[in-house]
Amino acid sequence: MPLAASTPTDRVEQLIILTERLTGLIERETDLLKERRPNEIADFQDERAQLSNLYAQEMELIKHNKSLIEGAPNDLKEELKDRTGAFHDRLDEHKAYLTRIRSVTEGMVRAVAEEISKKNKADAGYGKDGKVQTHERAASAFLAVHEVI
Numbered sequence: 001m002p003l004a005a006s007t008p009t010d011r012v013e014q015l016i017i018l019t020e021r022l023t024g025l026i027e028r029e030t031d032l033l034k035e036r037r038p039n040e041i042a043d044f045q046d047e048r049a050q051l052s053n054l055y056a057q058e059m060e061l062i063k064h065n066k067s068l069i070e071g072a073p074n075d076l077k078e079e080l081k082d083r084t085g086a087f088h089d090r091l092d093e094h095k096a097y098l099t100r101i102r103s104v105t106e107g108m109v110r111a112v113a114e115e116i117s118k119k120n121k122a123d124a125g126y127g128k129d130g131k132v133q134t135h136e137r138a139a140s141a142f143l144a145v146h147e148v149i
Contacts, residue, residue, distance in 0.1 A: 008071035
């Protein structure tokens with residue numbers, strides 16, 4: 001559902017507020033990840049999803065119908081442009097941080113899996129027939145990843 005704006009000025013003002021709120025939520029989420037408190041992100045995940053959808057809808061509407069903001073004062077449109085730029089900068093930082101976390105996590109899981117695999121293989125040796133033999137151990141290993149990294 002798009003914004004309930006009655007004038008181009010009203011729409012731009014509401015978009016500035018929406019963009020500021022989204023920027024704050026992205027910054028908060030990034031901070032919580034850096035502080036290793038990802039569980040707290042759930043507290044505002046629904047709000048972020050709703051506002052993100054609204055933002056995307058509004059930007060798509062404006063893209064196809066510039067008259068929605070044409071009558072707004074230039075200084076307000078410039079402020080919206082600046083806030084949108086800052087929002088996209090925060091999104092880029094957030095994405096980069098998430099990529100680093102994912103890379104580290106995947107590396108840790110890979111290293112643990114390799115170590116388990118090594119431990120599950122008995123030392124290779126020669127059998128009675130003179131051929132190299134390996135014996136798999138029957139023990140199974142379980143891997144649990146804690147969400148706090």
